Amino acid sequence: MTNNTNSGGPGFEHNQEPATQNNPKNNIRDTDKPIYKEPNIPAPLLSPYNPALSEPVAISINEKSGLANPDKCIELGLTSTDAPHYSIVLPPPNVTGTLHLGHGLMATLQDISIRFERMRGKQALWIPGTDHAAIATQSKVEKDISKKEGKSRYDLGRDEMLKRIDAFATESHDTIVTQIKRMGASLDWSREAFTLDEARNKAVRTVFKKMYDDGLIYQGSRIVNWDPKGQTTISDDEIVHEERKAKLYTFKYSKDFPISISTTRPETKVGDTAVAVHPEDERYAEYVGKTYDLDFCGSKISVKIIADHAVEKDFGTGALGVTPAHSMVDWEMSRRHDLPVVQVIDEKARMIVSQDSPLYDKEKNIGMKTTDAREKVVEWLREQGLLEKEEDIIQRIGTAERTGGIIEPLPKKQWWVAVTKPFTIKHSNISGVQSGQQTTLKEIMQKAVSEGQIAIMPEHYNKTYFHWIDNLNDWCISRQIWYGHRIPVWYKMGSSDQSSGAISSSAKSEVYCDVLSPTEAGLPDADMYVQDEDTLDTWFSSGLWTFSTLGWPDNIDAKTGETMAGSDLSRFHPTNLLITGPDILFFWVARMILMTGYALGEIPFSKVYLNGIVRDIKGQKMSKSLGNGGDPVEISEKYGADALRMFYAMSTAPGTDSRLDENKIKGFKHFANKIWNIVRFVLTATENHTYDKSFSGWTEKDSVLRAERDDIFKAVTREIEESKYHLASEKVYQYTWSTLADVILEDSKFVFAGNDEEAKLSRAKFLLETIRLITIVAHPFMPHVTEEVWSLLTTGKSLIERVQNDTSHATINPSDLLMAQKWPF
RNA sequence: GGGCGAUUAGCUCAGUUGGUAGAGCAACACAUUUACACUGUGAAGGUCACAGGUUCGAGUCCUGUAUCGCCCACCA
Numbered sequence: 001m002t003n004n005t006n007s008g009g010p011g012f013e014h015n016q017e018p019a020t021q022n023n024p025k026n027n028i029r030d031t032d033k034p035i036y037k038e039p040n041i042p043a044p045l046l047s048p049y050n051p052a053l054s055e056p057v058a059i060s061i062n063e064k065s066g067l068a069n070p071d072k073c074i075e076l077g078l079t080s081t082d083a084p085h086y087s088i089v090l091p092p093p094n095v096t097g098t099l100h101l102g103h104g105l106m107a108t109l110q111d112i113s114i115r116f117e118r119m120r121g122k123q124a125l126w127i128p129g130t131d132h133a134a135i136a137t138q139s140k141v142e143k144d145i146s147k148k149e150g151k152s153r154y155d156l157g158r159d160e161m162l163k164r165i166d167a168f169a170t171e172s173h174d175t176i177v178t179q180i181k182r183m184g185a186s187l188d189w190s191r192e193a194f195t196l197d198e199a200r201n202k203a204v205r206t207v208f209k210k211m212y213d214d215g216l217i218y219q220g221s222r223i224v225n226w227d228p229k230g231q232t233t234i235s236d237d238e239i240v241h242e243e244r245k246a247k248l249y250t251f252k253y254s255k256d257f258p259i260s261i262s263t264t265r266p267e268t269k270v271g272d273t274a275v276a277v278h279p280e281d282e283r284y285a286e287y288v289g290k291t292y293d294l295d296f297c298g299s300k301i302s303v304k305i306i307a308d309h310a311v312e313k314d315f316g317t318g319a320l321g322v323t324p325a326h327s328m329v330d331w332e333m334s335r336r337h338d339l340p341v342v343q344v345i346d347e348k349a350r351m352i353v354s355q356d357s358p359l360y361d362k363e364k365n366i367g368m369k370t371t372d373a374r375e376k377v378v379e380w381l382r383e384q385g386l387l388e389k390e391e392d393i394i395q396r397i398g399t400a401e402r403t404g405g406i407i408e409p410l411p412k413k414q415w416w417v418a419v420t421k422p423f424t425i426k427h428s429n430i431s432g433v434q435s436g437q438q439t440t441l442k443e444i445m446q447k448a449v450s451e452g453q454i455a456i457m458p459e460h461y462n463k464t465y466f467h468w469i470d471n472l473n474d475w476c477i478s479r480q481i482w483y484g485h486r487i488p489v490w491y492k493m494g495s496s497d498q499s500s501g502a503i504s505s506s507a508k509s510e511v512y513c514d515v516l517s518p519t520e521a522g523l524p525d526a527d528m529y530v531q532d533e534d535t536l537d538t539w540f541s542s543g544l545w546t547f548s549t550l551g552w553p554d555n556i557d558a559k560t561g562e563t564m565a566g567s568d569l570s571r572f573h574p575t576n577l578l579i580t581g582p583d584i585l586f587f588w589v590a591r592m593i594l595m596t597g598y599a600l601g602e603i604p605f606s607k608v609y610l611n612g613i614v615r616d617i618k619g620q621k622m623s624k625s626l627g628n629g630g631d632p633v634e635i636s637e638k639y640g641a642d643a644l645r646m647f648y649a650m651s652t653a654p655g656t657d658s659r660l661d662e663n664k665i666k667g668f669k670h671f672a673n674k675i676w677n678i679v680r681f682v683l684t685a686t687e688n689h690t691y692d693k694s695f696s697g698w699t700e701k702d703s704v705l706r707a708e709r710d711d712i713f714k715a716v717t718r719e720i721e722e723s724k725y726h727l728a729s730e731k732v733y734q735y736t737w738s739t740l741a742d743v744i745l746e747d748s749k750f751v752f753a754g755n756d757e758e759a760k761l762s763r764a765k766f767l768l769e770t771i772r773l774i775t776i777v778a779h780p781f782m783p784h785v786t787e788e789v790w791s792l793l794t795t796g797k798s799l800i801e802r803v804q805n806d807t808s809h810a811t812i813n814p815s816d817l818l819m820a821q822k823w824p825f
Numbered sequence: 826g827g828g829c830g831a832u833u834a835g836c837u838c839a840g841u842u843g844g845u846a847g848a849g850c851a852a853c854a855c856a857u858u859u860a861c862a863c864u865g866u867g868a869a870g871g872u873c874a875c876a877g878g879u880u881c882g883a884g885u886c887c888u889g890u891a892u893c894g895c896c897c898a899c900c901a
Contacts, residue, residue, distance in 0.1 A: 048863060241898090248901085263901060276901095315900050322901095329899035396900095464829060464896070471897075582896090617837090650849085651838070655830085657894090659837060663850055670863040681860030726839070730848070745860075 049676035049785060051640025051669065057799045058784040059184055059641075065814035068186040070123040076815050079123050086117040087125040087572035089546050089605075090180075090187060091580045091588070092195060094133035095172040096140050099179045100622050100629035101660055102581070102614045108648040109611060109725055110579050111185045115780040116720045118186070119823040125572050127549045128180065128187035130173050132196035134484035134538035135238075135402045137172075139230055141165045141483075158482050165483045182633045184641045184783045186819070191568070193549040195541045196485065203548035204541050205488040205515040207599050212489075212513045214423045216441065216598075217415060217477070223331040224412045224476060225398065228349040229405025232480040233414055235537060236473070237586055239398045239407055246397075250317060250389035251381050253294045253303065258287055260388055262316030264395055265326075266381065267373035270299040270353060271344035274322035276333055279307040281318055297380045298357035299344075306337045325411050341411055345370055349408050370408070415478035415487060415534065417441070419594075427561070428601035435601070444597035445469050445590055454593065457609045457723060458655035461582060468586050477537045484535030489513045493528050543591035546575050546604040575605045577723070582610040582655065609723050612657040614648075619659060635665060642782035643668035649729035649781050671733060672785040675778065678741055679789050682767045685752055689764040691772060691793070699762040705744060709735070709770060710825070713777050717825040720780065729781050736774055744770075777825075779818050790818035 066072040073079045088110050093103055110126060118124035141164055142153055153161045173194070180187065193200060211217040224233040250262045259275055277284040287305040294301050303321075310333055311320050324334030325343040334341060344352050351359045351367035358380060359373045360366075368376065381387040398407035422438045432447035433439050446469055448454050449462065456462050478487060492510035512518055518526040541548070547569060555567035563570040574596075580589065589608055596604035615621055616628040635644050639662075646668040652658045698706065712735050719728035744767075751763045772793060779786040791799045794816060803809055814820055 047861065049861095261901080265901085310899070312900055320901050327899080327901080329901075332899080396898095458830095460829065467828060467897070586896095619837095653839070656838085657831095661837065661850075664837080666863080667849065670861090673863050674861065677861035677863090679860085684860070730839075734848080741861085742865075746865085749860095 055784040086122040087575040092129040092131035095169040104632040112780040129193035138483040226410040227400040227405045230403040246395035261321040266377040417475040478534040487532040489532040490529035543595035578605040639669040686764040691768040
């Protein structure tokens, strides 16, 4: 059990022979003679410390102890129901594969915090879980299936496709859990959640229904970001702009048309309904208000000349062909000027034109692809002598983050969350937002941070946050994919067009939205209802994470609307700390603030710590495509999870990027060994003495040493509280190595060699006290080596020895573990 | 176009009430059966990007410049 993880992987290069690894007693460099002169060093104290051997044992013992569950800690008397609560939710990793070294950073910092607070006697809860990551996961599986079987999701059908995705997600989940556990994360697995499981689905439906009833969720036709590759809508935040070369064409629609326009997309011009010029542009003033009926490349179009401030006078000809159906800007202009919307491109990025149009592919009997149509239109313009200019420009083009498809703006009917629409909030604990008063979701997001209830670290991200909120538009929450929470809306057949894709003018009666489906609710004509095909944006469900994981809405009394006393929700919400990456500040952090504020009238957490990005040694961002992601398990096997954790803690200030340097990690492996050897020295040098809490015969010198030491550990305590893990860990490191080992231990050799018995006694007591304290204070950072050392200090035996004939760890009393000890400062 | 951040030793980075510049790694010299070679000691290494300003005093505060990075945005 303890060493099945290192069966000779490529990264596993220890100086010991594999054959001797199972037995610490054989772990001696020179086979003939023992290297230690002292005859009575206990076997578990042999050197060097071997994390690959010790860590899996410590992890197993920590996990089986159940101490990560605050209820167990209450049961054991380590904390009580009166004690303050401290809770963190693990940002759920996507089930799209495996964790990389960036995840390790977040997990480490959270674990430091939770272990620290647990040792301080709080009811500490850290909740694990994973995220279904809708589009990301589906497109990953789609890609795999397409590659291996040459099939699309439509070939498989919705049910079969979902089965395949579930299978992949399960496998991915299991890998991720193994990885997280190997880092020594003390999560309460009994409360594990998944963003797409049944309990979370209930939370999603409940919030959806509430928002729907409050008029905050609405269905509307708008220009959406359509990803032709993924065949779905995506939100503004999921777009990545890329610079590409493009050609800018300048031309007139026809010989009689008075104004030349410029565009990079001539094929969309068959959908133009206006030409816009700047209101103060004298060149075109005389034409404003006139309408021209034209024949453009086989399509009849009607173009009105309008004046609008959105037009830049000095760009191109200063005139813009307005295509309301296929451009965001143009759409908004069309609303201002009441222009008709003509859709000429479909979901597959093909032209919607009549069969006699030159842009119609007569062989395939379908509209041409937009790229082909573009060439065709340019060709036509040339033939007609309308093309005036053709120039190369660099264009910033929107692409889908997940699939890489080029975004095609299309008018579609989608579900939206209105962020500026006023509603009455029944109950609010958010400062600046009063119970029973009107507010907006945007205001909730603003006030929660601006009133100081939520602190963002580092502070300068406040500005980024507010800037985003100020420019926030309604949130498009529907996705045309299959993997995710299906929209809890049903249409009665015959009365409505249930496809959300098409703009339908049919009357929309008999729309049913509720937590329970018509069948579950027992509607008499339940079988006549058909559920909306679309699923929800993955961030809709992860936005509920802090409270959906704590039993909402089941922990709410249906009659009073109050949170039930003693429930997880009442005990652990709001959570205390969120540690995550700044890249999901908008996606996730802001959405959690929105959702929690709306559903509970609460903040989701009081502190947000945004960690930097872990880069590779060259400074490149870790990514799967570059293959430089790195596996935290591999590093842990090689150097120890403690070493990796110490690296994370010490090399990363909040919000600043760090580079993963194996050399440094190796240095922290040495540090674990240093702790180990300090303990060996102290235990052998103080053989005749025992730890004595009430000892008071300190020499003057040792009193000073004690005071210095305590000052440093008090500072460490303060810095962990303030989430300054880099400062706290550095102090532990510096004190242990440079002060204790290099100065005090060396000095102690003289003390022990001398004949001042009083000084010897005092020093021995000091050292025994100090190694206990260091072990405790270092535990949140390096839980494994410290747990192992603690075992030696308290029982005289190593953990390995203690569980050798006890695989169920029945002989280990959880309360005796270091993890359960009281923080002394 | 707007916003945010960074610039400190060869490398990677710390350094918040403004008070004599720090760590790890690398490199150099020395020590060598020592708790630990996964070691110790010592020395070396910086005009804290640049230019101004405030101050008795600025890596730290203010203004501007340069370079790099990130985020947002509707130049067709």
